[in-house]
Amino acid sequence: MNENxxxxxxxxxxxxxxxxxxxxLFPSLLFPTSNRLVNNRLISLQQWMLxxxxxxxxxxxxxxxxxxxxxxxxxxxxxxxxxxxxxLPHSFTxxxxxxxxxxxxxxxxxxAVITGFRNKTKASLAHFLPQGTPTPLIPMLVIIxxxxxxxxxxxxxxxxxxxxxxxHLLIHLIGGATLALMxxxxxxxxxxxxxxxxxxxxxxxVAMIQAYVFTLLVSLYLHDNx
Amino acid sequence: SQDSKMASVVPLKEKKLLEVKxxxxxxxxxxxxxxxxxxxxxxxxxxxxxxxxxxxxxKGSIAGLSMVLAAYVFLxxxxxxxxxxxxxxxKYH
Numbered sequence: 001m002n003e004n005x006x007x008x009x010x011x012x013x014x015x016x017x018x019x020x021x022x023x024x025l026f027p028s029l030l031f032p033t034s035n036r037l038v039n040n041r042l043i044s045l046q047q048w049m050l051x052x053x054x055x056x057x058x059x060x061x062x063x064x065x066x067x068x069x070x071x072x073x074x075x076x077x078x079x080x081x082x083x084x085x086x087x088l089p090h091s092f093t094x095x096x097x098x099x100x101x102x103x104x105x106x107x108x109x110x111x112a113v114i115t116g117f118r119n120k121t122k123a124s125l126a127h128f129l130p131q132g133t134p135t136p137l138i139p140m141l142v143i144i145x146x147x148x149x150x151x152x153x154x155x156x157x158x159x160x161x162x163x164x165x166x167x168h169l170l171i172h173l174i175g176g177a178t179l180a181l182m183x184x185x186x187x188x189x190x191x192x193x194x195x196x197x198x199x200x201x202x203x204x205x206v207a208m209i210q211a212y213v214f215t216l217l218v219s220l221y222l223h224d225n226x
Numbered sequence: 227s228q229d230s231k232m233a234s235v236v237p238l239k240e241k242k243l244l245e246v247k248x249x250x251x252x253x254x255x256x257x258x259x260x261x262x263x264x265x266x267x268x269x270x271x272x273x274x275x276x277x278x279x280x281x282x283x284x285k286g287s288i289a290g291l292s293m294v295l296a297a298y299v300f301l302x303x304x305x306x307x308x309x310x311x312x313x314x315x316x317k318y319h
Contacts, residue, residue: 007309014305026298030291032277041286088295090302090310 005172009165012092024094027081050077057219064119065226068219075104076215083164083207087200095210096165101157108218109153116225124225156217163210167203174199 012019034043050073057076058069079095086093094100116124128145129138174196181189246254259267280290303310 004309004313008306012305019305029273030294032281040282040284042281042291085295085298088299088302090299090306092302 005169008090008092008168008172009096011097020092020094023092024082024100027078027085030081031077057215061219061223062226065219065222068222071108072215072219075108075218076211079104079160079211079214080208083211084204086164086168087203087207093164093168095160096168098157098161101160102153105153105156105160105214105218109156109221112218112221112225113149115222120225127224152217152221156214160210160214163206167199167206170199171196171203 012023031046032043034040038044039047053076054069054073057072058066061068082093082095085091086095113124128142128149130141130145133141174192178189178192178196181192243254258264276294280286280293
């Protein structure tokens with residue numbers, strides 16, 4: 001049981017070919033594009049949802065920040081759809097891999113910070129020292145603020161990885177427990193099954209919330225820097 | 227009678243699969259376009275065939291999306307069968 005608990009997190013390769021590329025590209029198949037004014041139901045639903053999210057998320061930014069709208073909307077769509085697809089049985093979730101999440105977090109965070117340093121250098125440097133600190137504390141506080149700045153991309157990536165991986169592991173464990181308990185004591189198995197259902201509902205919520213949180217934080221880092 | 231004989235002969239390459247006679251099947255398969263652009267064209271045709279039949283319609287239902295997800299689950303099952311077959315309910319593994 002211990003070995004195959006983590007078997008679902010191994011990068012899928014078939015005959016030495018990276019199948020994982022196809023799995024990462026699969027969500028794009030579910031978001032068709034169209035140039036019509038009135039579309040079919042699938043596209044209309046997606047456009048409505050996208051408009052809702054983009055209005056809510058991009059309203060806090062100024063003109064310069066709103067040039068990132070396409071990037072942030074693609075990000076939330078990608079993370080949301082990948083997480084939700086990972087809840088299907090036997091599927092592989094790319095966002096459980098730290099490498100992928102670091103690959104998303106570091107460039108976006110670095111882009112926001114470097115934009116801030118290039119365009120508003122004084123204001124960006126001023127972030128390192130909160131207002132009204134006593135003079136003796138200044139060196140230590142600058143160090144702490146630097147660390148807190150550089151930990152942002154790591155926190156973004158690890159937060160997403162840990163949440164999704166933990167959710168999948170819990171589902172595996174509780175599902176296995178339900179199966180094992182069925183022959184021993186049916187009532188306990190039923191209770192465990194109800195726990196499993198509640199957990200699955202939670203995982204659906206977590207899948208979408210994590211996408212939102214990731215994108216929101218990137219948008220916040222952007223707001224600080226534009 | 228000469229005209230009717232000419233009209234009924236359709237070149238093998240242009241026949242659809244269901245119109246090909248069983249004896250002609252190997253030569254029909256070999257005549258298909260296996261170049262990369264040919265394979266890409268086949269995937270594109272297949273995608274649009276499914277999309278226009280089930281999704282791009284006036285009153286599309288959940289079935290259009292569900293069939294794709296079901297196929298996705300099935301393909302993932304096939305991919306991980308090697309590890310999953312150890313989890314069968316057997317007395318001795």
